[in-house]
Amino acid sequence: MKAVIIEKPGQVYVKEIQYPKPRKDEIIIQVKNCGICATDFHIYNGDFVGSYPIVPGHEVSGTVVELGSDISGLKVGTRVTVDPGIYCGACYFCKTNRGNHCQNWQALGVTRNGGFAEYMAVPYKNVYKIPNSMSFIEAAFVEPVSCIVYGLRKLKIINGDNVLIFGAGPIGLQMAQLIQHGNAASVTITDLKPTRLELAKTLGISKAILSDDKLFQVLKDIAPLGFDVVIDATGVAKVAEIAISYAKNTGKIMFFGVCSPKDKIMISPFEVYKRDLEIYGSFALCYTFYPALDLINNKVLDVKSLVSDRVCLDDLPMVLKSKKFREDSMKIILEI
Ligand SMILES: [Zn+2]
Ligand SMILES: [Zn+2]
Structure with missing residues (x-):
């Protein structure tokens, strides 16, 4: 499958990589949209907490295509968005409701492969169903609104x-x-x-x-x-x-x-x-995905009008390298 990989700061390519195998508590999502955010430019520049090589992209929407063996209660074909934060659940901060400060903090698209790819593996507990009234593009905004x-x-x-x-x-x-x-x-x-x-x-x-x-x-x-x-x-x-x-x-x-x-x-x-x-x-988000989903679904804010550029996977290396995109665009959205 096709994915965008930042090999190390300053080096980004479109590559064929292996289709992800779901662990028993994971699902595979076929990515439809993924927002490009300042954090992705920071990861490309090497001035943020990224691990390399990495498939970036943490503002994802898509469709469930495969379920890990432990998962019930979710069907193939369900439209979803993804909370990128992965918290250990066992450390001091997790046990005091501050998962965004987890001492073993990981995030999809930052320290684990994210949504600048045709498919991505996501822990089941990070997945949120989206209503039929919400488009995939709107769903890609749930993460930033949640922050x-x-x-x-x-x-x-x-x-x-x-x-x-x-x-x-x-x-x-x-x-x-x-x-x-x-x-x-x-x-x-x-x-x-x-x-x-x-x-x-x-x-x-x-x-x-x-x-x-x-x-x-x-x-x-x-x-x-x-x-x-x-x-x-x-x-x-x-x-x-x-x-x-x-x-x-x-x-x-x-x-x-x-x-x-x-x-x-x-x-x-x-x-x-x-x-x-x-x-x-204010760092990232912490159990604020549902309110963000409701705010967008109820049209309390208009996110669609913020989209200035729709790009494909092949365009992304150029976008990440470009000063013009970084400084002049409003929201850039990957469309697959
Ligand atoms: Zn972001
Ligand atoms: Zn923790």
Whole structure:
């Protein structure tokens, strides 16, 4: 079968590899769609926790084609999506409901072969049936939305909060839609690219502001005392650094975008103390697949409009190597 393999950082190929044999607790999925995410570019560049060689791809939808010998209650032909996180269930963090911090953490498409392939093996407990009303493309968004649900549940945005999001990429725009649907008084999003801001407006986010030299003043006019919640969805360290200055006293700041592990920013501990700020991180997802599935299925957010490119397996090495795809595209989706 055909698959995309990152042999080691900077080396990616389309190859014929062996069709996976299911272990007794695994199923085989024929992949239909798989989202390409910033993490895949990080794995290609070698600056994330990947193991090599690896078939990347962790935002998968597809159809069950084979069942391991221990599995009952699932039929061949079932349409599914996949939670990529594999937790040991036995360590301290697993036993305290924090599987995303499992001390033996593995993830499909990161440390085990994932969805940039015609078929993939998936542990049965990682599989979620999707309703007939949900397309395979929508199902490929359940994983990123699930990460956002995890982050937003931690943030606990309260009635009447004014929220600022840096970055109108796919993550920023999914987040903005979910927050707008919730109880915020306003959602403001900023980006360097006018096309992204146009898309934000078509998705109902009216305060979509160009990040140019007038940004500071425009944001000051919207929230003279600062925002209750500020989220960095760019993963650009400089943006994460200035995000703090836009928070209101007692405000919350979340670093959601993935910066490079080598990045450092300057924070004044005195400012965090004196202005009574709260700073949050958010890693992956943790038992938030069902709520994400429901949010997409009930059209609380529009994910389809975020798809800018549909590519095939043969295109993927070019996509992973391309600066243009990385910087200019919205959501790139593998279609098989
Ligand atoms: Zn991802
Ligand atoms: Zn564990």
